[in-house]
Amino acid sequence: MRKMVLSRLSCFSANPTRNDGVDPPVDRPCACSLPHRRAWFLPSRSRPGRLPPGVHLNIRYRFDIFLIGVSAAALNDVLLICSKFLAFPTRAITKDPLAVKVNKLTSIKTQLPYSYYSLPYCRPINIVDSAENLGEVLRGDRIENSVYVFEMREPKMCKIACKFTPTDKDAKEFKEKIEDEYRVNMILDNLPLVVPMKRLDQNSGTVYQLGYHVGVKDHLSGGKNGTYYIYNHLSFIVKYHKDVELDVFRIVGFEVKPFSVNHAYEGQWNDVKTRLSTCDPHAKRSVVNSDSPQVVAVNEDIIFTYDVEFQESDVKWASRWDTYLLMNDDQIHWFSIINSLLIVLFLSVMVAMIMLRTLYRDISKYNQFETQEEAQEETGWKLVHGDVFRPPNNSDLLCVYVGTGVQFFGMLLVTMIFAVLGFLSPSNRGGLMTAMLLLWVFMGLFAGYSSARLYKMFKGTEWKKITLQTAFTFPGIVSIIFFILNALIWGEKSSGAVPFTTMFALAFLWFGISAPLVFVGSYVGFRKPAIEDPVKTNKIPRQIPEQAWYMNPVFSILIGGILPFGAVFIELFFILTSIWLNQFYYIFGFLFLVFIILIVTCAEITIVLCYFQLCSEDYLWWWRSYLTSGSSALYLFLYATFYFFTKLEITKLISGILYFGYMLIASYAFFVLTGTIGFYACFWFTRLIYSSVKID
Incomplete structure (x- = not known):
């Protein structure tokens, strides 16, 4: 279970930070975060107030402790979210420590995240897990400290992190991750690490990819299986904005350029003090290319190094996320969304006009019946008034x-x-x-x-x-x-x-x-x-006449789901891309408009088909109204299948099962949502029309 809120608060009091809000160095972890630390409400042998020998916790007391623990975990999630809502910029001065945290390894080919330290990367003395909310755990995030600790505005060149000699198992793990195109994710001041990429189009700006690849595979060398190279030199770029009034610095960007370098050195290895010949901070010689890349092989030393460069930026702290959130093709996205909304709005206006004119004419005609003989000759939806509110199967x-x-x-x-x-x-x-x-x-x-x-x-x-x-x-x-x-x-x-x-x-x-x-x-x-029903229900059910082929329940239900799906499928593409291709999605304004259009579309298409059904003297509308708009979930799942085979590069069976399993859950939820919208729209419609006519 994640660390309790109270233990974290006591941790803060035991290890106070400076007033400028900068975190303490990573190599001095808080004692409260160590694995052996107990919660304050549990008995401990080292506590003077422990339970006497022979006294055991009864079942009720243990259950109360369990509820307290779970409740504290839930409260921790809420407090973590609220603290991020009220987050203030971290203010740093020159030489303040900046601790880089590592997150999960991700791959769009396997969709299986792994902990950073599942690979034998350089490790700090004590690995400390950061507090995570419920959403982060479900996403597979594993945020931990690392050996990368910078000092504000203090550049570093060719800093040695560690030297590592892979065993056969280690080399195999690295090769598997490189083959599956895994990316390493890091965090600095809550900003994710990105790799800047230049587009082929000269008129386009720079795009950013989350994380850097573990390595690269050369298919042209190394025989049948190719040669695997690891990115063992990281050139970090930390962008900061200076607050002139407070004379402090705020981090607004975190970038990296990875290199694969077969480092060399003279003499004996002397840990981090060893002087490398491939990059030398004393000679101001840094890594600018990978002419001699580092091969992943058994018993071949791998030296991990890094550079740190600080760049002043005009971007303010409040706008630092704009770089990450505006890295998609905005013009295509805007055009597609607006075009979809205009089409759906146009169809909705047409349907509304047709329904208002048709219903006004029908209600006026039915209200003109004065004799019972005329009433017996009526046809259409009024004829089934005695059965339309009969409870369904x-x-x-x-x-x-x-x-x-x-x-x-x-x-x-x-x-x-x-x-x-x-x-x-x-x-x-x-x-x-x-x-x-x-x-x-x-x-x-x-x-x-x-x-x-x-x-x-x-x-x-x-x-x-x-x-x-x-x-x-x-x-x-x-x-x-x-x-x-x-x-x-x-x-x-x-x-x-x-x-x-x-x-x-x-x-x-x-x-x-x-x-x-x-x-x-x-x-x-x-x-x-x-x-109460607006009309009385007959005791004997009315026989439903034979229906035309286009009023067949299966056909009308499948037709009814097309328009609601058409209202969301363009936005669905961007949502699937953000989920399965590891990209950001932050067009919630458009998504909210699409959600409103979806509600209107589900309601109107269900009302139209329900009206035609009642005009055909078929009063079994309860379930059909739910299934009519709910059938859009079928098209969602079919589109997800199409997306899987055309956009994704998933090759493993387990990854395919995970994809279709999660999309099945999403489609099921979409069915329940759209079905309920259509049902309530039809429920309101039937009660409205049958309460607006004269029933003898």
């Missing part, structure tokens, strides 16, 4: 999925509002996923309320049963898929595997908070008066 399951959809809708709406306001920017690492999980938990209140209200309208009486199904159906299915995928990741020894302590925290959020809130919402909803 599997009404319990419909209530469950409608409640779950409301939970999803509330979570996404609040998340996007926070994202648009800037609280969930990429600088708040893991904040987006943590916020979504916490909002999902607390939105269980609305899930229980919605399902109970609909269930009571269907004359249901077992509200506890429907509450349990609402609380556990969707999360249970997702958890089964998630556990299977997590077991596969565990088998690969990847840092992306969720630890057991995090599993307990997720279980506590589910069983300890979300499920009780579903019960509270269901209790409140079931106590309210039942929703």
Whole structure:
């Protein structure tokens, strides 16, 4: 379990920092972060207040301790997010220590992250894990200290980190990571390390790639398998902005240029004091190319070195993330989004105009019937008024999925509002996923309320049963898929595997908070008066006439999902690219507009098809309204399959299983969301039209 909040606070008091906010050097780790340190509320043999011999903790006391630990972990996540919301710039003066942290190794070919120290890189004396929120753990982040410690505005040249002699196992691991194109990720002052790349187009600016490759493979030499070279010299560039008023410096950029250099030296090896002939700080000779690269081979020494250059920048601290967030093809992105929005808005206006004109004409015609003979001759949607509100088959399951959809809708709406306001920017690492999980938990209140209200309208009486199904159906299915995928990741020894302590925290959020809130919402909803139908339901169901081929349920459902998917598929491309190709996504303003367009599109296409269905005297609209807009999830999964084979370079079977497993969960969630939107739109529409006509 991650370090407790209280232990971190006591750590701060035991090891105070300077008032300028600069962290202490890495080689002096806080004692509270050491593995052997116990939490303050646990008995210890070294504490004078320990329990007497023979006295054991009873079950209830141990359970209370467990709840305190899990609650503290959850509180730690919230405090970490809030602290990043209220983060202030780090102020440094000349020669202040700047500690570089290392993060996971990532690859777009395997999608399996690994800890930095899973490879035999140079290690500090004590490896200290940084506190991570729930989202960071689920993302596979493993943030740790490193041997790279700079001094503000103090350049370094050809600084030796360590010398390493790989064994057969070490060489094999390096070659595997180079073959799979793994990248090394580092962090300085919460800024990720990037590699500047010049585009072929001279008119375009510089683009930045997150992290640097472990190495490179030369396919033209070394026989059948090629030769593997490791990047063992890092040329860091730290950009800073000077605050003239306070006379301090703030970091605004962190770049690197990796090189593969077969270092040489004369005489005996004397650790970091050895003088290299390939780069010499005394002679002001640095590495500018890789004419003699470092080969990865058994028992062949690898010397890791680095340079540090400081560059003053005009970029202010508040704008330092703009470089990272504006590295995509903005013109193409803007044109695609605006074009999609205009098309969807145009179609929505057309549908709205057709619906208003058609309904106005139909209601006026039906209200002109004065005799019973005329009423018997009527055809269309009014003819099924005695059956249109008849409870559907599997009404319990419909209530469950409608409640779950409301939970999803509330979570996404609040998340996007926070994202648009800037609280969930990429600088708040893991904040987006943590916020979504916490909002999902607390939105269980609305899930229980919605399902109970609909269930009571269907004359249901077992509200506890429907509450349990609402609380556990969707999360249970997702958890089964998630556990299977997590077991596969565990088998690969990847840092992306969720630890057991995090599993307990997720279980506590589910069983300890979300499920009780579903019960509270269901209790409140079931106590309210039942929703009354605008017309009475006949005791004997009306026979549904034979339908035209285009009104076949399967055909109309599949047709109904095309337009909602068309509203999001362009934005979906950028979202998939950011997730699976390790890029930033920060166009939440456009995403929020697309979300609004998706809501309008799902509602209108469902209303149109529901109207045609009722005009054909088919009153079984409950499930079809849900499935009509929900079928867009099928197109989402098909597009994800197309994206897999055309855009990704995944070659391993396990990586393909992970991709389709996660996209299956995403498609399932999209089905629940869009289905609920379509259902409520059709529910409002049917109640509106049948309450607007005269029914004898």
